Amino acid sequence: MPAASDASSKPVAVKIHVSTGQGMDIAWTDGHQSHYEFSYLRDRCPCAVCTGEHSIAPAAATPAAPSPLPIYKPRATVRAASAVGRYAVQFDFSDGHSTGIFSFDYLREICPCEACLAVRPSP
Numbered sequence: 001m002p003a004a005s006d007a008s009s010k011p012v013a014v015k016i017h018v019s020t021g022q023g024m025d026i027a028w029t030d031g032h033q034s035h036y037e038f039s040y041l042r043d044r045c046p047c048a049v050c051t052g053e054h055s056i057a058p059a060a061a062t063p064a065a066p067s068p069l070p071i072y073k074p075r076a077t078v079r080a081a082s083a084v085g086r087y088a089v090q091f092d093f094s095d096g097h098s099t100g101i102f103s104f105d106y107l108r109e110i111c112p113c114e115a116c117l118a119v120r121p122s123p
């Protein structure tokens with residue numbers, strides 16, 4: 001019986017482009033490659049604060065903007081990133097948030113590439 005349960009969620013190479021703001025690239029043991037924008041990661045921060053926020057309907061918080069311009073939302077970037085053991089990465093986001101720990105299991109789960117999107121059931 002093959003023990004391949006978590007083989008796909010181990011990275012062989014992780015590149016985090018903190019200084020250029022280009023996001024993060026991960027190459028996985030099964031040959032898959034993932035690229036994540038920092039803003040994508042910020043939106044999917046798995047910490048208790050953010051997942052709690054997500055469960056609250058945000059609709060009433062922002063009344064319709066009178067401005068004719070599209071609402072400007074600064075893209076989150078990362079000021080620093082650090083490894084958490086060998087299983088996760090922690091980011092210090094540009095909005096001051098730094099409690100989110102992204103395990104490689106989770107990162108593989110949220111891989112934004114077309115191949116993964118195609119097999120992932122939409123929420």
Ligand SMILES: [Zn+2]
Pocket residue numbers: 045046047048049050051097099100
């Ligand atoms: Zn968070």
Ligand SMILES: [Zn+2]
Pocket residue numbers: 032033034111112113114115116117
């Ligand atoms: Zn993918």
